[in-house]
Amino acid sequence: MRLPMRGRGCFVGALVLAAAWFALWPVADAGAQVRARGGLAPAEQKRLTRLVGEANKGDDVAQFQLGMAFVEGRLVRRSDADAVQWLRAAAEQGHTHAAFVLAMLYANGQGVPQDWQASYRWVRTLAERGYRMAQFNLGMMLEAGQGTPVDRKAARMWFERAAQAGSPSAIHHLALLDEADMQQVMANPSARAALVVRAESGDVTAQYRLGHAYLRGLGVGQDEAAARRWILMAAEGGHAGAQYDAAYFFEPRAGQAGDWAMVLAWTERAALQGQPMAAFNLGGMFEFGTGVEKNWIVAGKWYAFAAGVGNANAIKRLNEMADVCSHFPNRGECNGFSMQRVAFSADATSLFRIGLALKDGDGIDRDDLGALFWFRHAAERGHAGAQFELGDSFENALGVSRGVAQAKYWYGRAAEQGDARAAARLKRLTGSREKQA
Numbered sequence: 275m276r277l278p279m280r281g282r283g284c285f286v287g288a289l290v291l292a293a294a295w296f297a298l299w300p301v302a303d304a305g306a307q308v309r310a311r312g313g314l315a316p317a318e319q320k321r322l323t324r325l326v327g328e329a330n331k332g333d334d335v336a337q338f339q340l341g342m343a344f345v346e347g348r349l350v351r352r353s354d355a356d357a358v359q360w361l362r363a364a365a366e367q368g369h370t371h372a373a374f375v376l377a378m379l380y381a382n383g384q385g386v387p388q389d390w391q392a393s394y395r396w397v398r399t400l401a402e403r404g405y406r407m408a409q410f411n412l413g414m415m416l417e418a419g420q421g422t423p424v425d426r427k428a429a430r431m432w433f434e435r436a437a438q439a440g441s442p443s444a445i446h447h448l449a450l451l452d453e454a455d456m457q458q459v460m461a462n463p464s465a466r467a468a469l470v471v472r473a474e475s476g477d478v479t480a481q482y483r484l485g486h487a488y489l490r491g492l493g494v495g496q497d498e499a500a501a502r503r504w505i506l507m508a509a510e511g512g513h514a515g516a517q518y519d520a521a522y523f524f525e526p527r528a529g530q531a532g533d534w535a536m537v538l539a540w541t542e543r544a545a546l547q548g549q550p551m552a553a554f555n556l557g558g559m560f561e562f563g564t565g566v567e568k569n570w571i572v573a574g575k576w577y578a579f580a581a582g583v584g585n586a587n588a589i590k591r592l593n594e595m596a597d598v599c600s601h602f603p604n605r606g607e608c609n610g611f612s613m614q615r616v617a618f619s620a621d622a623t624s625l626f627r628i629g630l631a632l633k634d635g636d637g638i639d640r641d642d643l644g645a646l647f648w649f650r651h652a653a654e655r656g657h658a659g660a661q662f663e664l665g666d667s668f669e670n671a672l673g674v675s676r677g678v679a680q681a682k683y684w685y686g687r688a689a690e691q692g693d694a695r696a697a698a699r700l701k702r703l704t705g706s707r708e709k710q711a
Contacts, residue, residue, distance in 0.1 A: 314349065322349045329360060335670055337364035338372040345375065354385030365396065371670060373400055374408060381420070394421030401432060407634045409436040410444045437584070440627040442637035445550060445584035453492055456483055460493030473504060481508035482516040489519060509540060517544035518552040534565030545576065553580030554588050561591065570595060570607045574616040582624025586637025589628055592616060593644075617651040625652035626660045633663065633672065642673025653684065661688035662696045669699065678703060 314322070325343070328336035341360035343349045350356075358379055364372035377396035380389045394415055400408030413432035416425045430451060436444035459465045472480035485504030488497045502523050508516035521540040526532030538559065544552035553576055559566050560573035574595065580588035592613070599608035617625060629648035632641040646667055652660035665684035668677040682703050688696035 318349060325349075329363075332363075332367075334364040334367040334369040334372070335676070337361070337367075338369050339671060339676075341372060342375070345379075354379060356385075358385035370400060370403070370405055371672075374405070377408075377411075390415075390421030392421075401435075404439075406436045406439040406441045406444070406630075407636060409433075409439070410441050410447070410636075413444070413447070440582070440584055440630065441634075442550075442584045442586035442631055446637070453486075453490070456487045457493040459483070460487045462493075466494070473507075476511075478508045478511035478513045478516070481505075481511065482513045482519075485516065486519060489522070509543075512547075514544045514547035514549040514552070517541075517547070518549045518555075520544075521552075521555075537565055545579070548583045550580055550583045550585035553577075553583060554585045554591075556580075557588060557591060561595065568607060570599075570611040571615065571619075574611060575619050578616050578620035578624050578628065581628045581631065582621065582626075584627075586631050589631060589638050613647070617648065620651075622652045622655040622657040622660070625649075625655075626657050626663075629660060629663060633667070642667065644673075646673050653687070656691070658688045658691040658693045658696070661685075661691075662693050662699075665696060665699060669703070 322343075325336050325340050329340045337360045340350075341357045341364060344353045344357035344360065346352070358376065361372045361376040361379070365376050373396045377393045377400075379385050380393035380396070382388065386392075394412075397408050397412050397415060401412040409432045413429040413436065415421055416429035416432065418424070430448070433444045433448050433451070437448055459469055469480050469484055473484045481504045485501045485506075485508060486492070487494055489501035489505065490496070501519075505516045505519045506523070509520040517540050521537045521544070524533040524536035524540070526534075538556075541552050541556050541559070545556050557573045557576035557580055558564065560569045560576060562568065574592060577588040577592045577595075581592070595607075595611065596613045599605065599611055602608065620628075625648045629645040629652065630636065631638055632648065633645035634640070646664070649660045649664045649667070653664050661684045665681045665688065666672070667674055668681035668684065670676070682700055685696040685700040685703070689700050
């Protein structure tokens with residue numbers, strides 16, 4: 275059940291672009307050199323004409339949508355160069371999604387010569403505005419020296435900001451950095467000795483780091499006896515990471531029965547403190563009946579909680595369980611299990627963060643429609659962040675048709691709770707409609 279989250283490269287959440295051949299169909303009017311895909315239905319032709327017209331009038335959302343149409347080959351013939359033109363126009367007006375995709379295109383050299391400096395400038399701008407995916411990617415760029423000198427201290431700071439916002443990719447990457455740091459400490463005799471002194475004085479973090487290093491063989495030979503001593507000491511002292519590791523010592527092994535009650539107890543204690551892998555493992559124990567009675571309703575609750583504290587693999591497991599039950603509803607495990615039930619039993623913050631991970635493609639494949647499901651449940655419970663994201667989804671047609679009225683409604687609800695971003699979006703939408711009138 276100890277499944278590590280896989281590593282992430284730069285531009286997590288970027289779209290996968292597929293090339294395709296399209297016939298040309300000229301757009302009537304709008305004053306832009308745009309050619310549509312062949313075989314469009316009249317309604318699609320009308321939509322494209324309207325979209326081009328609005329984009330040419332300076333509507334940043336229409337510019338973003340038109341840019342994405344060129345990126346993905348929807349409505350129009352795929353063209354990275356045209357995508358850059360429209361996305362840049364929207365980004366220069368402050369459109370977050372356009373700026374992020376534009377940064378990706380600059381980094382990949384799609385539609386423009388590869389330009390890491392330009393990519394870095396856009397990513398930094400978004401990171402400073404608080405966009406968590408840009409914060410994570412800025413950390414990656416600073417760590418790798420892409421478009422900027424290497425600055426690992428600043429990189430860690432941006433990873434920490436993204437992790438505080440619940441980014442699974444940032445949380446995972448920080449764990450990898452911590453292990454790399456431990457390896458360096460343990461490989462240095464004087465640094466290791468200093469760590470031992472702190473551990474012996476009762477510092478639970480030092481106890482955990484020392485035990486984890488011996489358990490994983492980080493900078494020192496593996497020593498399970500030493501690992502067990504320090505990890506159990508830190509676990510008793512309340513360290514969540516140590517409590518997660520402590521469960522390992524009670525798992526069954528060759529020739530040993532193990533103690534599943536202790537595995538469950540330590541894993542649950544760590545999970546309740548927000549340790550992402552512990553919460554994920556609890557979900558797995560109840561999903562597969564490992565050491566406990568199989569119960570998919572309980573598994574779903576723990577997977578939702580795990581996703582909320584930063585484990586994107588838990589979202590994948592929820593989706594897979596739901597897929598099984600949609601195809602085989604009479605299976606015993608599916609009795610009473612549903613995504614609706616999971617959503618009703620989860621806290622609003624977990625619902626919100628699951629939605630964000632799906633919307634951003636953060637540690638999991640992007641799924642705008644799936645994100646809407648989780649955002650709605652959180653928004654209806656009054657979560658201002660989810661209300662803002664719903665407004666953003668309706669405004670930018672992410673997983674749903676563009677709906678200005680719905681966007682204004684959700685922005686309004688978030689603004690009533692003091693969300694400044696929502697208030698600004700609502701003011702802009704109201705102002706633009708008044709001008710058109």
